[in-house]
Amino acid sequence: MRRIDFIVIHCTATPQDTRPEAIQHYWKEYLKWKNPGYHYLIEASGDVRQLATEDRICNGVAGHNANSIHVSYIGGVVADNKPLDNRTAAQRNSMKVLVMRLKQQYPQARIQGHRDFPFVKKACPSFDARKEFGDL
Incomplete structure (x- = not known):
């Protein structure tokens, strides 16, 4: 377990x-990533797609992927x-429910945006x- x-x-x-599917195609064909960028992807409808199991490393934040779970809308x-x-x-609601579950599962984990990591310029x-x- 990571x-x-x-x-x-x-x-x-x-x-x-x-x-x-278009996002996943971009990662695979243009960026040549073997792993997805996120574990979870939330569609405008609020539907949550799990793109990778939590034991897998995704490509969300360079230098911080080995110890992160990535959630995107x-x-x-x-x-x-x-x-x-x-x-x-619907996205806000689904994100809140998902992040609450993840925080319960990983209570030591800090919740932050991609932009909150050092040297990120987005x-x-x-x-x-x-x-x-x-508040979580």
């Missing part, structure tokens, strides 16, 4: 109607690729995850 120190919150930085930007927290109510997940989940 030691989990972080529950990392992401956005896909894509339109909200992007299909999970589809969206996070507007048409001109400017960051925007555009989660649907707005992902387009909101302050530490503040939003600070």
Whole structure:
């Protein structure tokens, strides 16, 4: 069992109607990743897709993947690729339920956004995850 120190919150930085298969295709064909970027992906409908089991390492944050679980929602930007927290109510609810479960499973893990790691120069997940989940 891996030691989990972080529950990392992401956005896909894509339109909200992007299909999970398109995201996975991008990782595999263009980035040449063997593992997905996230363990969990939350669609605009609120449906949660598990892309990898929690014992697998995903490619969410360079240098921090061995000890992290990655959760992402589809969206996070507007048409001109400017960051925007555009989660649907269903995504917010599903994310809260999932993150609560993960925090119970990994009580020592810190919840934070991708942007909260050192040397990350992106707005992902387009909101302050530490503040939003600070009560967990």
